[in-house]
Amino acid sequence: MAIDPCSSQTLTGPDGAELVVCAHGGHVTGWTPAGGRGRLWLSPTAECGPGLAIRGGVPVIFPQFAGRGPLPKHGVARNRAWAVVDSGPGHWAARLEDDEKTRDIWPHAFELVLTARAAGQTLDLELTARNTGDSAWDFTAALHSYFTVGDSGATIAGLGGRAASDNADGRTTVLDEVLRALDTRDVSVEGATGPVLLDDPELGRLTVTANGFPDRVVWNPGPGHGLGDVPAGGESGFVCIEPALLEPVELAPGSAWTGTVRVEAGIR
Numbered sequence: 001m002a003i004d005p006c007s008s009q010t011l012t013g014p015d016g017a018e019l020v021v022c023a024h025g026g027h028v029t030g031w032t033p034a035g036g037r038g039r040l041w042l043s044p045t046a047e048c049g050p051g052l053a054i055r056g057g058v059p060v061i062f063p064q065f066a067g068r069g070p071l072p073k074h075g076v077a078r079n080r081a082w083a084v085v086d087s088g089p090g091h092w093a094a095r096l097e098d099d100e101k102t103r104d105i106w107p108h109a110f111e112l113v114l115t116a117r118a119a120g121q122t123l124d125l126e127l128t129a130r131n132t133g134d135s136a137w138d139f140t141a142a143l144h145s146y147f148t149v150g151d152s153g154a155t156i157a158g159l160g161g162r163a164a165s166d167n168a169d170g171r172t173t174v175l176d177e178v179l180r181a182l183d184t185r186d187v188s189v190e191g192a193t194g195p196v197l198l199d200d201p202e203l204g205r206l207t208v209t210a211n212g213f214p215d216r217v218v219w220n221p222g223p224g225h226g227l228g229d230v231p232a233g234g235e236s237g238f239v240c241i242e243p244a245l246l247e248p249v250e251l252a253p254g255s256a257w258t259g260t261v262r263v264e265a266g267i268r
């Protein structure tokens with residue numbers, strides 16, 4: 001029997017930590033730490049299906065971040081069906097390989113594997129990209145995480161003093177020590193490898209750390225966003241803190257790259 005790639009599945013670990021996953025896009029659409037509240041935002045009007053990208057959760061961005069290249073925005077991975085290769089209490093993995101349709105867009109052989117694990121207060125994500133072809137290619141990537149914001153006073157720390165370039169107009173500013181999470185913002189911060197803290201008076205702290213993703217993108221579209229799959233006012237329910245690899249990395253035939261992200265709830 002064919003499995004509907006858009007039916008999401010809830011995988012609860014032995015301690016009650018919960019992952020919600022969807023094979024479409026290799027997408028983690030929900031995460032609840034043990035005994036806590038949901039911390040990934042999913043649009044109530046999210047759409048799922050061939051060619052569509054789910055709004056919310058953790059879209060997998062590969063092999064091109066946003067419009068930084070000739071490919072469709074954010075690449076080829078987020079809007080097609082992946083194969084589930086592992087699924088159990090609190091853990092999940094999915095794989096995407098090139099096929100005729102991806103090669104029409106991006107003429108390369110690849111394998112992507114996304115693994116996700118929720119345990120205790122922690123969500124661990126790992127993305128591996130492998131060159132399964134016989135010529136080198138380069139790529140950029142991100143785990144485009146949408147975090148729930150429960151209070152308009154939520155703030156982001158950990159990027160203070162860093163140069164941030166505006167993704168719309170390229171202008172560079174230096175970030176304040178503490179940013180308001182719900183301010184309209186779309187910036188890339190390169191070489192920001194330290195922890196980023198989302199402090200929410202309602203939901204508590206999230207600490208985002210990553211390896212292999214040297215950059216961070218912070219995005220909130222703000223009111224008047226015009227996004228068809230975010231209801232009016234929906235932008236005040238989330239902020240994206242996106243561990244990213246923005247400078248292209250070349251993969252030789254047979255070689256692989258792995259990036260990991262850890263999100264931890266609670267005070268550190």
Ligand SMILES: O=P(O)(O)OC[C@H]1O[C@H](O)[C@H](O)[C@@H](O)[C@@H]1O
Nearest residue numbers: 053066073074167186217219240
């Ligand atoms: O609307 P999407 O294609 O999902 O993109 C959503 C957003 O992704 C990233 O955060 C980019 O920096 C933004 O410029 C973009 O608007």
